[in-house]
Amino acid sequence: MDQDISSGLVVEGVSLGYGRTPIIRDLTLPALRRGTLTALIGPNGAGKSTLLRGLAGLGNLTGSVRLDGEELHRLPRAERAMLLGFMPQSLPPPISLSVLESVVGSLRAGTGASSHSRAGDPVRRAYATLADIGIAELANRELSALSGGQRQLASLAQAVARRPAVLMLDEPTSALDLRHQTVVMREVARLTREHGLVTIVVMHDIALAARHADQIAVLRGGALRAFGIPREAITARLLADVYDIDARVETCSRGSLQIIVDHAL
Amino acid sequence: MRRSPEPKPDPMSASDLSSANRPSIRRSEAPSSGGSAAVDMDVAIAGHRRRMVRRVVLLVAFTLAMLAAGLADVVTGPSGLTLHDLWRAVLAPGEVDRTTAVIVWTVRLPYAVMALLVGAVLGLSGVEMQTILDNPLASPFTLGLSSAAAVGASLAIVFHLAPFGLPESWAVPTLAFLFAFGSVLLLQAMARLAPAGRETLVLLGIALVFSCHALVALLQLIAPEDVLQQLVFWTLGSVTRATWEKIGVLAAIFALVMPFSMAAAWSMTVLRLGEDRALSFGVDVRRLRYASLIRVSLISSIAVAFVGPIGFIGLVGPHIARMLVGEDQRFLLPTSAMVGALLLSLASVASKAIMPGIIVPVGIVTALVGVPAFVLLILRQRR
Numbered sequence: 001m002d003q004d005i006s007s008g009l010v011v012e013g014v015s016l017g018y019g020r021t022p023i024i025r026d027l028t029l030p031a032l033r034r035g036t037l038t039a040l041i042g043p044n045g046a047g048k049s050t051l052l053r054g055l056a057g058l059g060n061l062t063g064s065v066r067l068d069g070e071e072l073h074r075l076p077r078a079e080r081a082m083l084l085g086f087m088p089q090s091l092p093p094p095i096s097l098s099v100l101e102s103v104v105g106s107l108r109a110g111t112g113a114s115s116h117s118r119a120g121d122p123v124r125r126a127y128a129t130l131a132d133i134g135i136a137e138l139a140n141r142e143l144s145a146l147s148g149g150q151r152q153l154a155s156l157a158q159a160v161a162r163r164p165a166v167l168m169l170d171e172p173t174s175a176l177d178l179r180h181q182t183v184v185m186r187e188v189a190r191l192t193r194e195h196g197l198v199t200i201v202v203m204h205d206i207a208l209a210a211r212h213a214d215q216i217a218v219l220r221g222g223a224l225r226a227f228g229i230p231r232e233a234i235t236a237r238l239l240a241d242v243y244d245i246d247a248r249v250e251t252c253s254r255g256s257l258q259i260i261v262d263h264a265l
Numbered sequence: 266m267r268r269s270p271e272p273k274p275d276p277m278s279a280s281d282l283s284s285a286n287r288p289s290i291r292r293s294e295a296p297s298s299g300g301s302a303a304v305d306m307d308v309a310i311a312g313h314r315r316r317m318v319r320r321v322v323l324l325v326a327f328t329l330a331m332l333a334a335g336l337a338d339v340v341t342g343p344s345g346l347t348l349h350d351l352w353r354a355v356l357a358p359g360e361v362d363r364t365t366a367v368i369v370w371t372v373r374l375p376y377a378v379m380a381l382l383v384g385a386v387l388g389l390s391g392v393e394m395q396t397i398l399d400n401p402l403a404s405p406f407t408l409g410l411s412s413a414a415a416v417g418a419s420l421a422i423v424f425h426l427a428p429f430g431l432p433e434s435w436a437v438p439t440l441a442f443l444f445a446f447g448s449v450l451l452l453q454a455m456a457r458l459a460p461a462g463r464e465t466l467v468l469l470g471i472a473l474v475f476s477c478h479a480l481v482a483l484l485q486l487i488a489p490e491d492v493l494q495q496l497v498f499w500t501l502g503s504v505t506r507a508t509w510e511k512i513g514v515l516a517a518i519f520a521l522v523m524p525f526s527m528a529a530a531w532s533m534t535v536l537r538l539g540e541d542r543a544l545s546f547g548v549d550v551r552r553l554r555y556a557s558l559i560r561v562s563l564i565s566s567i568a569v570a571f572v573g574p575i576g577f578i579g580l581v582g583p584h585i586a587r588m589l590v591g592e593d594q595r596f597l598l599p600t601s602a603m604v605g606a607l608l609l610s611l612a613s614v615a616s617k618a619i620m621p622g623i624i625v626p627v628g629i630v631t632a633l634v635g636v637p638a639f640v641l642l643i644l645r646q647r648r
Contacts (some may be wrong), residue, residue, distance in 0.1 A: 081547025
């Protein structure tokens, strides 16, 4: 896989919004290299989900989004869908469809015949994805029989099964218990490194983000307020500035970053 | 870019993360030995295959049930023909007496075939409408299609309209079709103006139902007495209007539409996972919705134009099918069509059995059976 410095995702002069009022205006991010995980954080209404949906091709985006130099939004729909994996914030509904079937659907719908010839039996591929995420046991269970957390894991499988080059996850751990939060973030980080993905994850848990992300992008009011490696980007001053909270950023006895919120400003 | 399902040395991965209430094979056997992952995959895929086989078996069973219901429909009736008479009339019409041949070929068979065909059309239309509009209450009836058809038919009957110089037997269905199909195009155009397409379409459909009912009532008010009976009878919905030409038209369009529906099955399946997911998988959701709506509106408009409004088949059929085969639309679409066919065929049998010597319009039967089913459905939704 091409790992030179020019490869990766470049977001330049991007504007997005519903209707007439743009939520994000002329946003440019530093280049996101392949094999890195970027956590997108910020207060409610900062435009995180809007930005992620826009990058995934689900909004009216203007500006330039290039992957390895190629303008993504000029690609045909099916081709673009093969490159972009998106996990929406909403859980898959509890319908009478097995987890395996739902992942097979993600492989077979919309992408035309090219995806079939490319990688063999979709059922085997779907199962391999479930095994990777650690939910092989849920393969033949129906979504209607699963908990919210289990459905969120199924949703992750649906997003990664096509082996996209860019992986965009909108709050992938919001319905998960503490253990699964860690497991999922580790797995996402592993996929990112091993397959040279550009991964962007919208998160609310800053400590979790700091532990797993290579860099953190902080958004407020549709504008980028900070960007960098977690230890440098996350400061008490930034938290006060962006979240309007009085908080301490401390290093725990094992060296990981912890946020202690004292009160709201 | 190879990713294999083999257990990784990482203790936090695959084997570790099982669902709480089902013992995994990996746990009951030696944990994380190289072969067990492959066994797991085979077991899972075998389980997946069993789900498929079960659905195929159901489809076959429904095909047989449909044939049986159709046969029962042909057999039942006031003229007291035996199965043997029917058999001979079908196989060798020349060897039976004229009356028997006429009854079988112009009454029994066309009614029975029309019931199956219209049921299938309504079942397919209902399930596609429910999927693309993400609304369990969508159907040709609730979107106002049947009501619009009734307006068209009423106009033709009251004012003796004969568009394109058609004979009277075709003028009524033609106008009914034009109104039904036109109403969907109008709904679609209006929904496009509004930002939230899906909900708007269903709401506008319901609004349309009320307007159409008022129009039909107005036409009934001004209709001369001799026409009034004809008008009322049309709005009841009955397969007794079946002719072989109409069957031919409906069957041809249905055969034309069904392959397109089946080709869109995967896209519709993932649409059930949510619009954003379907879009991210590369599905052109707008186009999918538009094409599907036009397709099923076309066939259900023709069906309604030929037999009149028949409620609840298009609403209840899909729900029964969904309970039986789940949301995989490759199976749900044909099953829903078959359930619709079976229901309408059984209703047609019942319509002849309720009052001896009289064929109760099948629209009344489906509504009578449909109402309790509808109530049950709503109660289940609130669960």
